[in-house]
Amino acid sequence: MSSLFVENILNNRGTAIKGEPDLSYDDLRSGSEKMAEFLLSEKGNLKGKTVLSFLRPGEEYLYAMLGTWLAGGVFVPMPVSYPLSELAHYVKDSQSDILLTSFSDLKKELPDSFPFLQIGFVDRIVADKNIGHNQGVDIKEDDKALMIYTSGTTGKPKGVVHTFGSIKSQVDTLIEAWKWEKSDYIINPLPMHHIHGIVNITLCALTIGAKVEFFKFNKSELFDKLRKMGSTVFMAVPTIYRKLINEFESRDSKQQEDFTNACQSMRLMVSGSAALPISVLKRWEDISGHFLLERYGMSETGMVLSNEYEGERFEGMVGKPLNGIDVKIAVEEGEENTGELLVKGNQLFKEYWNKPEATANAFDQDGWFKTGDRVVVSENGVYKILGRYSVDILKVGGYKISAKDIEEVLRKHEFVKDAAVVGIPNEEYGEVIAAAIVFDDKHNEGKYLSMLKDYALLHLARHKIPQIWQRVEQLPQNAMGKVVKPEVKALIRQSLN
Template sequence: MDLLPSLTGAFGDRAEAVRIGDRHASWADLAGAAGALAARIAGAPAVAVTATASLETVVTVLGGLAAGVPVVPVPPDSGPMERAHILGDAGALPLDSVDLDARAPLPPAPPADATGLILYTSGTTGAPKGVLLSRAAIAAGLDGLADAWDWTADDTLVHGLPLYHVHGLVLGVLGALRTGSRLVHTVRPRPELYAAAGGTLYFGVPTVWHRIAGDPASARALAPARLLVSGSAALPVPVFAALRELTGHEPVERYGMTETLITVAARADGERRPGAVGLPVSGVRTRLVGEDGAPAPHDGEAVGELQVRGDTLFSGYLNRADATAAAYTADGWFRTGDVATIGPDGWHRIVGRQSTDLIKSGGYRIGAGEVENALLAHPAVREAAVVGAPHADLGQEIVAYVVADGVEADELINFVASELSAHKRPRRVRFLAELPRNGMGKVQKQLL
């Protein structure tokens, strides 16, 4: 299947099709270098690339896809233990040297069900698992987003996200090459670099958007854009409001996982709601399941585990048939492990992870995200994370970790009680200089 039509001339050529920092390449350049690499690695079981923000990383990924050799992106900051596990588990040939000037024709396209990427999850327990993503799943995911976001060859996509995750690599590189849009990767996602890039479509994680909202001049420079997209974690409502005021744009949010790619998104031609991620993309179905296994009502209040099925789902975990089987229900739905609500109109709101963000306190089931948004509405609070801690009487008590200035714990507790139901107020508040986050800006609640 023709996964990346820009490389086979479907959109002609563009002298600066992909720019990463101060280096750029045309589609023909990328196709020629990828073809040469494909000939070099043909027959390898898998190829690993230290996924720096570079043209070398892009060509390695394209060469592997062209050759039908699964590509394993390795985080550049991975330690020796993590790197050894990924390379050993995938049986991947490390490939950190690429000749960008080499040229050869692309080979015939591999079959649609061939594994294109093996992305390793950063799970909270055990060693990372390799997620097998087929070419067909990648194509389905990108086509669903192109439909939702009116993403076309007329766009210029700008982002500065890592190239070893779904967001930065699949959406942020392969998405541009599938739709024919120009790509500008800023290497680092700094506000001033986004402001200078002149894009129509911008990708960022909440940390990036928070920093842009804190730099009014850079934020205002994004006003001519067509769409601002936030993902990988929930966008705090105050950041949504600040971007709306400064840029004139209401950000589009979306939801997905490594195993599912993007399954739910707000649409370019539709409403955007702070704290909500929208509707299932084309080719994807979702359902909400309560703790008793029965369907949870779509009333916007009842919480349940979000389960999905569709063409974007992964092929399984590498060498982990047991884990693959456990990830699915008996009737074939993927268990996301995320807690959500679905409204009567189908809009989805992600509460958080079932393991850390569903708090059972005094007989109530409380979503951590709702309490976090209430805390962030207080003018003194810059960051907030909420967890459930064991409690002899309540089962769990709500504990809030906040980054804030000039406010006492009791004031924040009372503020939440006044904004939400009283049983959703934190029982304890801990003040931190910063919240622990991973490379994609997600709060690492297991460290809290």
Template sequence: MSTQLPDFPLFSNIIKQAAEGNNVAIDDSRLKTSFTYSQLLAAIAHLVSLLKKQKSDIKGERIAILCPSGFPYVVTLLSIWALGGIAVPICTTHPLPEQIYSVQESQSSLVIGHPVFKDRLDEIIKETKLDFLEVQDVPVTEQVHISTFSADLDASALIIFTSGTTGKPKGAVLTHRNIDAQASCLTKAWYWSAQDRIHHILPLHHIHGIVNALICSLYCGATVEMYQKFDAAAVWSRWSDPELPKLSVFMSVPTVYAKLIQYYKTQDEETQEKLTKACKQFRFMVSGSASLPTTLRNTWRKLSGGQVLLERYGMTEIGMALSQEYVIWERVEGTVGIPLPGVQVRIMSETDNKDITELRDTPGTLQIKGPTVFKEYWQRPEATKKEFTEDGWFITGDVAQRVGQHGYYQILGRSSIDIIKTGGEKVSALEIERELLSCDMGIQDVAVVGIPDPEWGQKVSAVVVMENGKELDLQTLRNQLKKRLAVYKVPALLKCVPELPKNAMGKLGKAILWYAKLNKNHLGVSDNEGSNGIGCIRVTDSNKVKRYPRSHSVCSQANIAICGFWGQQTIPSVPKSNGSKQTDQPGKLMENSPTLVGVASTALQTNPQPTQEATLVTSQKQPMPSSSAGNLPATVGKVNQFKMNGNQYFIISQLQNSFESAQVACSSSGSVLGAVNFADMQNLSNELKNTIAGKVIVGSWNGDSYSLQGSSCLMLDTQLGIFPGNCADADAVLCQL
């Protein structure tokens, strides 16, 4: 078989490695098989041939990938690039709506998938009506003749979806030149070679897993040992197995290192010595995607026998921009080092937009320029333009400063959430987090956020996860921190929680904590309706929602209304969620229940009509009460359905202000947003997967406790959406039919 590949440095290096050393390229843990660089080229040639038969030309086409981490993924990615296509990696663990969003938003014309995900692929193809090509595990053994042709490095190569604090995920487009520049600067700075073997556990829909770990390895002829998921016991077992090839590189996130430490601490002394010895095989270990706590850094250094985790700074749009020195003694705690080769970095004053890069201990906005910076957001020219200065610098949104004799860069956090403005002072949440973890108070994990306050602007607030058996009160925390920090930096609020919400890359959803962990009422926001905070939420994408005040135009688009009533009414018995009857349950008294939310079109009226005629789905007729209604229809206590203006509506009249009656109220509707009725995580997970994007839900809620101890609940955040939490932390209930 004869195949032509583009003359990009990545392909040229792979061809050279196959001809000269033919090292192992991919060691696939799922298949328990190793593949050489020659076998990789043969597999690429085979898939390229299949692609040409299915689609004669994919140049510039977006091709979605849904494959497990391993050899098939690598072959698929490189085959798409070989034919000039733009790869769109899909997260294997995302719910169906998010996967479909990525496929449709990128305007993909073909989905390449692996039979491991057959059921999910069937759903995606059914929904999108796209062509599909299955990639197999069977290795290609025939000999191939490879030649190269001149190709455009500035052609688009990859779309990675990234989302900020608001809005739908945006597709960041990287060119082959971007990828080459990123891989080139990292292999130089971190001294990659063909003798390296990396333990790869990172997701392959992020820049960290794709470029830093995979492409860098292939770029220099190293071996990538690939795993589908992280498991602490399995990682330690692999590292300490003397029969397996030695590893030299490991990259991950602070959360993973924390879990490895937890496992280490559960072992006996003899096993710990064995695990410590196993760490010595690595020439360097990297921590990224989130700030590295001081205690974690120090603990890892001690248990690993001297491994100082290398910290770097980057993001999807720019790749890696800053890195600590490769030499261990130059890695300064709390910094991310210096600019990588070929990357331009500057710090601009937030007040007068002056370049303050050469100053020390002077915070400003971090901006990046160079060949590593992405091309654009897919089909979003205005969003792209907004992220760049007039002279071509990318605005990262992070605040940074240079510190010390060598001027190492220190990231103070996202200007939108990690910089807290309290009493006229600007405070770095990351600095406070480092100090909290450095204190001997038994804090295992922490997030510092700013909570809106009418007097101070924002109050510095700490959300902590304590070690087993440890407790902490606010006064103790403040006494400890006053010895280390200026008083205005010391947290004024404290909340202890079982765990902090983090995504697949270990990044903390801090905005979640504003509402779910510290705010008194995380569902309702005071509105014209009063403290009950009547409003609506829109399911924008899979498990993400946005909340709007009741007067917002979005609420007028609602096709589901969730209603409660003022006054005292007795709730009759209702069916359980499994369909069985609750025959003996007495009615509960409704007192101070949320106001009825009427038809959305009446929301903007000061005095809505007392009643509106509506046709029930059951073909019965019944007046729909307004928020001022005092007399309820005889059928109160049941879930009524009706249609109006082509939309389907529901009335739930059982919304209560105690968790017992809230449970009853929602049991007949099947699911809940914000509180009860999820007895286990599987049910909750299923609900997230089945959420329909674009749905608008109008509801009313207040700050009373609608909690059910011991069950999993969905918590609502106005920026980041829905996430799982403990019902005991819920402040309101919102039923969804």
């Protein structure tokens, strides 16, 4: 028998994927079973073996993922937007010898550079009438199912391996917490090589029997798509919300009214994968009527903390532990409620692929996963993320300073479009604070940087004021809109040199 949550998806009826044309759950089952038959006939039982995917979000991606799982394999989605130099890490590290793609998606450089890869064209396999259907091999919930590579914002991406059981636990938790229903319809503008797009949106929707529509992000087209009403849930990263706000400001009053009405007809809007600026939260509430539900999770843990669906939500905070998740804080010396967030639960990952030492080091002696994130918890049990110890917690002259707190203050200035704060090594202080600032188009001149410095003097404690300031056109970001801090550091150090 295949995994229970895969069976739950494939046993649904009605429309699974909105598109031109729509794809039914019956069609999804048929295509997935044909993929399973292809994989099993070519490779045999794939239990524990990796299967690479190079596919844009859509029905072929789902055939590849579900077909791999029916065949017992470990699905490894690669980012279709990445250059060959970065894709090479996925191919070599995963040790896979098969790549699922489509005729339109395949980059010729991949098979040329890695001739050992057997290519399976999903579009042709599903259309081939000579390939039969296979309902899958026997699966255990502890079998490996999905490998997601970390975002690489603090180092080389590691393969995070989840089991069928840990994915099911994540999905079940979110369906309960966010009240997913079969009648839901969600547009997915996110890449499908991270937990956000795969689990939070797609697998939750498909497990409950709802409809999902994959949509390549374009702010104008997405604005118009949302304006037409119909979707009930929307989830995105802060960068997308910011761009939709900019698009809203550029439209006429009738289109703005339509967009607002469409947003107000939705039951839930969620932001995640990066810190949500307060300015974006408040402006979005003005436009849409929604106080965005902010949550926290990692590739290794799935979602851990969430503001409440029906209860009070808190700006700048990521809520309370979800059901079935245990959390505690490794409290820092001299603090009462601040330290590293530790996590336990059935939805945690199994291992880092082929990295037993890194896996062991990720847990403390009592089996708690060490997130590497510094948090503070309020008296009523609501958590705030202060940043990652590796890049967001600056050690300046004996102080531990949250870069995120400084960024939030700087973003509130009317001239500032975005900001990133990093620590630059310094012999005397350990680190000094440096700020990279993206100004809006009307204020991108040197004199406005001087005005921002004066603003910082008024709104930040003296030891939190950046000593180094750098104007930049844009901040380096990964595919999920998360700022890549090591690249920010490199930009600033290059300018200093």
